Amino acid sequence: MSRQLKATPLTAEQFAPFGQVIDRSQHSHFLINSGTTERYHRMAQVDTGPDDGQAIISIFRKPKADQFPLSIAMLERHPHGSQAFIPLRGKPFLIVVAPAGDRPDPQQMRLFISNGQQGVNYAPGVWHHPLIVTCDEDELLVVDRAGQLANCDEYAFDADQIHWIDWP
């Protein structure tokens, strides 16, 4: 019998074990361009890991919203680079993570919910669920690593490790 994973507030502090929150409302700024523009500087830094790693910019788009309640039956990780998701449609999306390690620990798995203005940057090796969106045709900007190294591991939970999440 699976258990529900309850949401943790998406703050820089709560998310720190997993990476960075990209949220200007939590961040100070300084002025540039003759004082006309606020720069919310360096809310995340891109880790491109070893060898030929390079930061690239992509868009992920899901034609269909996820259906809730949703079972979390697997997680994935990118061992050699960070991966940032920033919402382009202002819509909430859901973030399921577990600390970096050989395999994800379901006891330490956490659910965070972006309000649609907040992005996240997963640190290298952090276990996370593939993108979960709350509306059809949602789009997120993605900044991650390109390179020759294999950079995606997947882990399928045993039946008794599966949790479920709900939204809203």
Place this chain on the structure above:
Amino acid sequence: MSRQLKATPLTAEQFAPFGQVIDRSQHSHFLINSGTTERYHRMAQVDTGPDDGQAIISIFRKPKADQFPLSIAMLERHPHGSQAFIPLRGKPFLIVVAPAGDRPDPQQMRLFISNGQQGVNYAPGVWHHPLIVTCDEDELLVVDRAGQLANCDEYAFDADQIHWIDWP
């Protein structure tokens, strides 16, 4: 007497001398996450240049829209890294560029207009105007270079080199 700079269509081909266009409508995709998600892959790559260059993610916000017609009296460049701008509010923004070189050539200056879905990534050294927005409180995601090297040069045009732009 200054001259008006007329817009060039913002396509990958037209913008190629200056960098990359981040526009999924111009880009193919492949499916990931068990076929649920379209990945518009590597629409831009981040160039972080020499030494300790690192890609970082920031937000630029302008409380006030620019006023048009607008004089283009100066351009700037980042010699050691690319700089990407992706709109977060879906609003058009204006892009003024000139080819990389010791100083910007006003004869080769170009105006591009993003439809609000399109982002751009300036190649290192490409001369460009600071952010120009068409609505109050506009926000754009910025991916650029952090590092110790000085990475911003400005060039002020002589009076007879100044152009103006208009919008809409």
